[in-house]
Amino acid sequence: MAAATAKTYPNAIAGGIDLGGTKIEARLFGAGYQSLEATRFPTPTDTVETFLQALSKAIRWLEETSGRGSRLPIGIGLPGIINPFNGAAMAANIPVTGLDLPAAIARKIGRKIPLINDGQAFALSEAHGGAGLGARSVLGLIMGTGIGAGHVLDGALPYRRNIAGIEAGHLGLPAPLLERHGLPIRPCGCGRKGCFETYLAGPGLRRICQHKLGHALPPEDLGAAVANGDPAATGVLEIWAALAAELLLTLHLTLDPDCIILGGGLSQLPQVTDHLARAFTRVRLGPMALPDLRLAAHGDSSGARGAAILAVQEAAKE
Ligand SMILES: [Zn+2]
Incomplete structure (x- = not known):
């Protein structure tokens, strides 16, 4: 109270x-x-x-x-x-x-x-005195218990029909990518199957651990294992980064922001921007300038x- x-x-x-x-x-x-x-x-x-x-x-x-x-x-x-x-x-x-x-x-x-x-709200906050400093087009991506995103242009929210975020968590992850990493197509809370959120949010990362390591590690324990140099844990983080890079690519190809600001619990994974930047570079389209990947300032x-x-x-x- x-x-x-x-x-x-x-x-x-x-x-x-x-x-x-x-x-x-x-x-x-x-x-x-x-x-x-x-x-x-x-x-x-x-x-x-x-x-x-x-x-x-x-x-x-x-x-x-x-x-x-x-x-x-x-x-x-x-x-x-x-x-x-x-x-x-x-x-x-x-x-x-x-x-x-x-x-x-x-x-x-x-x-x-x-x-x-x-x-x-996250994107607007980071665009004003946050990690979006100096950028005209700011995309915020929250990866926590779910996936949330928002887009700010020149300090304001561009007109949109609904009061909603950039509902990127419910875009479909390409099936060939799941196949390459030996991951099953999973149902999402929204009623569809194979949404990015079911793999990239905290519960999704736990499931990738379950699938690849045989036990469902919470993200913070996975992060600790990666920080200790555990190769199997690092392999899981790299699969997660490869799936996340596909989402970053989708956002980059559609909205073409100056920067993508990462927030939520999973943005605290060790060297997350480095892992994502490497995976993102592998899937980039031709000569297009990639957005800067930055960590949120206002948490x-x-x-x-x-x-x-x-x-x-x-x-x-x-
Ligand atoms: Zn969904």
Whole structure:
């Protein structure tokens, strides 16, 4: 629960909320989107009403802590997709599926709060004072328990029809590549088979370990084995990097960004950018300049930080 606080931050420029399956994080930002203070509320998963109450508490905490009340721009990042025409939401582990979420929030809070997919929030955060420094076209790729991605051009989100990320995790991995590495075609949570996410996210990497090493190592243990020079573990990391390079190639060929910024737990694997850069170079197309591969600068606060940046950009349009 939020601790009662007497201190306020009149210089706060925005608040960001990161909606997750276990917690709702509210974070207040000052100049340059530096984090001033943050709090967390557990995410109720029983009913829409208790969920909206918790979200409302997080928003009130930001308004009160800033001392700016409803004049504080606030944005919400969520791991999901919203159809802007009927508001229908789909989000992992949050009881909003099928709900007109933007309308429900506006009714509950009494003001319009911009929503952003967490992959887009990550990219927006890294494009503003993060690892995207100096780049016009920034692609963010989160590899953690799932795959998320987002794209920012000249500091802003390019128009897209849906409130969604670059849903790259659900692109299909080419079957010949799975065949080359002796991997089975696996079903994905989205209902299809052979999606990148089922191999590249944390659970997917565990399954590659199970398949190649005979036991399902968590990514951090695999990373430790690679760091200790274990050749079998390094072989698994290289298979993972070869599959990930195919996704990087797809993103490069379609969006052609200046840089791809890596976040999420798997970006902490040892020398991950070197492994990926080597695999990427093997599949490149002709003379096209490849994007720089960089590690995220803002880590876990990216969801809230990107949502806050969007809130300021939206407020400037009003
Ligand atoms: Zn899928």
